[in-house]
Amino acid sequence: xxxxxxxxxxxxxxxxxxxxxxxxxxxxxxxxxxxxxxxxxxxxxxxxxxxxxxxxxxxxxxxxxxxxxxxxxxxxxxxxxxxxxxxxxxxxxxxxxxxxxxxxxxxxxxxxxxxxxxxxxxxxxxxxxxxxxxxxxxxxxxxxxxxxxxxxxxxxxxxxxxxxxxxxxxxxxxxxxxxxxxxxxxxxxxxxxxxxxxxxxxxxxxxxxxxxxxxxxxxxxxxxxxxxxxxxxxxxxxxxxxxxxxxxxxxxxxxxxxxxxxxxxxxxxxxxxxxxxxxxxxxxxxxxxxxxxxxxxxxxxxxxxxxxxxxxxxxxxxxxxxxxxxxxxxxxxxxxxxxxxxxxxxxxxxxxxxxxxxxxxxxxxxxxxxxxxxxxxxxxxxxxxxxxxxxx
Numbered sequence: 608x609x610x611x612x613x614x615x616x617x618x619x620x621x622x623x624x625x626x627x628x629x630x631x632x633x634x635x636x637x638x639x640x641x642x643x644x645x646x647x648x649x650x651x652x653x654x655x656x657x658x659x660x661x662x663x664x665x666x667x668x669x670x671x672x673x674x675x676x677x678x679x680x681x682x683x684x685x686x687x688x689x690x691x692x693x694x695x696x697x698x699x700x701x702x703x704x705x706x707x708x709x710x711x712x713x714x715x716x717x718x719x720x721x722x723x724x725x726x727x728x729x730x731x732x733x734x735x736x737x738x739x740x741x742x743x744x745x746x747x748x749x750x751x752x753x754x755x756x757x758x759x760x761x762x763x764x765x766x767x768x769x770x771x772x773x774x775x776x777x778x779x780x781x782x783x784x785x786x787x788x789x790x791x792x793x794x795x796x797x798x799x800x801x802x803x804x805x806x807x808x809x810x811x812x813x814x815x816x817x818x819x820x821x822x823x824x825x826x827x828x829x830x831x832x833x834x835x836x837x838x839x840x841x842x843x844x845x846x847x848x849x850x851x852x853x854x855x856x857x858x859x860x861x862x863x864x865x866x867x868x869x870x871x872x873x874x875x876x877x878x879x880x881x882x883x884x885x886x887x888x889x890x891x892x893x894x895x896x897x898x899x900x901x902x903x904x905x906x907x908x909x910x911x912x913x914x915x916x917x918x919x920x921x922x923x924x925x926x927x928x929x930x931x932x933x934x935x936x937x938x939x940x941x942x943x944x945x946x947x948x949x950x951x952x953x954x955x956x957x958x959x960x961x962x963x964x965x966x967x968x969x970x971x972x973x974x975x976x977x978x979x980x981x982x983x984x985x986x987x988x989x990x991x992x993x994x995x996x997x998x999x
Contacts, residue, residue: 614696617646620666620704622805623877625649634975712744721985725749732909738762769974770966777884779862786863796830800868805838812894819934870944883915883961888944888954890925894932923957
């Protein structure tokens with residue numbers, strides 16, 4: 608621990624939060640090198656300079672956590688609680704991960720530590736009661752979706768719309784020919800991108816169904832090429848070994864797969880937004896345990912589950928949920944995107960509107976500058992001015 612440095616707690620517990628958190632850390636360190644970040648993050652945040660108190664990877668859970676996951680969550684919580692009590696950071700930066708971070712925000716408020724929340728919990732969709740926690744415990748909320756600012760302002764929060772960091776982060780560099788040469792594919796035949804999710808439980812529920820869907824499609828279209836993208840950090844289990852015997856599996860090249868695939872079969876989540884930014888037609892699927900689904904069905908209050916549909920305000924992306932996630936139904940939904948050029952191009956045009964609605968480039972810079980200004984506002988009166996270098 609460096610006693611002379613300005614200490615800030617930062618917590619991100621999921622793959623997407625780790626991605627955005629790493630970009631934020633890099634930008635803040637360019638603007639204000641004197642801020643030292645401690646907390647929870649994944650491999651990207653650790654590489655960007657996070658002083659890691661607990662790794663994020665074991666904490667990513669879809670649905671209700673089991674006993675093993677609960678033990679890990681309690682362990683991480685205790686580590687952070689001790690840090691907050693013993694070292695009293697100047698502020699806390701909480702990124703998404705609401706089940707954990709909202710509880711942490713309440714603890715920070717109790718200890719008198721200002722809270723900056725980045726990537727708002729999706730309380731407009733479900734868990735509307737969490738708005739009260741945000742209102743009481745969060746000092747400034749930075750939102751990334753265009754409709755969120757008005758929603759949270761109506762609820763009495765101090766909020767700023769910064770745009771979405773993915774606009775800068777989604778940028779494939781390889782041509783179709785080069786990518787296909789690297790991946791061992793033909794550039795002349797259609798490609799189906801398969802993205803079964805970034806969490807173990809998600810992959811176990813969706814990957815077998817996605818593979819069966821590919822086999823259904825390939826029976827009628829033998830030249831169809833399937834590519835499964837394995838998310839970083841996932842263990843190589845027997846399921847992945849079996850998958851590799853049936854279809855091409857890539858680690859990395861996620862944006863190239865999205866860019867050059869005629870269509871993509873996706874676990875509903877951030878990946879649907881990445882696909883939309885690349886104008887890739889897609890089908891989104893979502894499947895939970897029976898108990899988690901029954902709970903979610905009563906709590907969710909929005910007409911769509913995928914971000915592109917929510918942003919566009921219409922059903923551009925087909926969504927299949929729970930018992931609908933079957934090979935025949937998925938194949939029926941995605942077939943027109945793969946093999947009907949006119950239908951595919953019409954969908955690409957609709958998806959092209961998403962980028963314009965997300966605030967333009969530079970979101971990570973904007974949120975970093977706002978965070979540094981917020982940090983300065985938390986310093987006691989009479990504190991010496993911080994040394995700031997702006998590289999922007």
